[in-house]
Amino acid sequence: MRYSSFVISSSSVFDRFNFDFYLNELSLSSVIDILLVALIIWSILMLVRGTRAVQVLRGLIVFALVLLFVDTFVDLTAFRWVVAKILPALLVAIPVIFQPEIRRALARLGQTGYYIQFWRRAPEHPAIDTLAEACRRLSKRRHGALLVIERDTGLQEYIDTGVKIDAELSVPLLLNIFYKDADLHDGGVIIRDGRLTAASCIMPLSNSQMSDRQMGLRHRAALGTSEVSDAIVLVVSEETGQIAIAHNGRVLPKQPQQQLERILHAFLQDTEA
Known part of the structure; x- marks a missing residue:
């Protein structure tokens, strides 16, 4: 029934x-x-x-x-x-x-x-090789670093918080900036059109919860920057020497050092192409 x-x-x-x-x-x-x-x-x-x-x-x-x-x-x-x-x-x-x-x-x-973006292919970014080599050397020396690649979203408000440099990007310049005792060590550098526009910039911090306890203030700043812009952010951990990439509101930790050029090319082409 x-x-x-x-x-x-x-x-x-x-x-x-x-x-x-x-x-x-x-x-x-x-x-x-x-x-x-x-x-x-x-x-x-x-x-x-x-x-x-x-x-x-x-x-x-x-x-x-x-x-x-x-x-x-x-x-x-x-x-x-x-x-x-x-x-x-x-x-x-x-x-x-x-x-x-x-x-x-x-x-x-x-x-x-x-x-x-669906009708054109992204141009090769002139700073990829320099950034990859600088990150490898900073990682080996355990020097913390925060490198922001500006794209379509303007970062002028954060550039204004730092020290204007407007110099050609090079590995020695990045190594000197992020040397532990350097005056410009704190904060991040912003790369615009392949040139180092400013250093010691105060970047926005994310309020999101970090999944990895080894991620510190630089990772939070990288994540915050990627949440408010389309920038690609490179982070070198001062404690572990590991390299991470932040983009589109997420952090990808522990990037293989020998493949940084390929990874950066893929990021820039996928997001600009």
């Missing part, structure tokens, strides 16, 4: 979804509507890919699916009232939760190169 009543109730639920009706009513405008929604969802997924927001988004999707499942298959008046009150609150909370990603997306939309 229970089984038969369950089958009847289940079939009545599925009767709500008249697929033949929807297929017959499908028009060109409906197809365009579906494609636009799919494009928005795809853009959101690309926006948060590789960041901590993926876990939050995944949790929100699971939570919403559970609510919809219970609301559809179980007739609970009080629960339905709670769901009706929670969903509007989630719509308000989403912009707050994904504030860094939304800010980064709007910044990218304002970049001239964003609209043509």
Whole structure:
């Protein structure tokens, strides 16, 4: 008796979804509507890919699916009232939760190169070889360093916090700047168009939780810089000598020293091409 009543109730639920009706009513405008929604969802997924927001988004999707499942298959008046009150609150909370990603997306939309990035190949960056060799030597000497490669997002406000240099980038220059007793050792250097624009710059610190306990203040500054701009940031740990790369709101630790040129080329081409 229970089984038969369950089958009847289940079939009545599925009767709500008249697929033949929807297929017959499908028009060109409906197809365009579906494609636009799919494009928005795809853009959101690309926006948060590789960041901590993926876990939050995944949790929100699971939570919403559970609510919809219970609301559809179980007739609970009080629960339905709670769901009706929670969903509007989630719509308000989403912009707050994904504030860094939304800010980064709007910044990218304002970049001239964003609209043509699929139609051109990124030029070779003139500073890659110099940066890679400097990082290897700094790592060997256990001299901490923070090197920021400026791209489309301007970093002038951070350049103004440091010491203007505007010199041709070279390995000896970077080694002298990040020597432990040097006056410009603290802070980061900013590279613009292959030239060392400024040193001892105060970079923004991230409020995100660092997964690796060996990551210190420089890593937090690298992550913070990558959260507010499209810069590529190199970090050399003073404690371990390990080299990390920060970009797009994430830090990739323990980069192999002998492959730094290839990794930097890949980063610059993937993000500029």
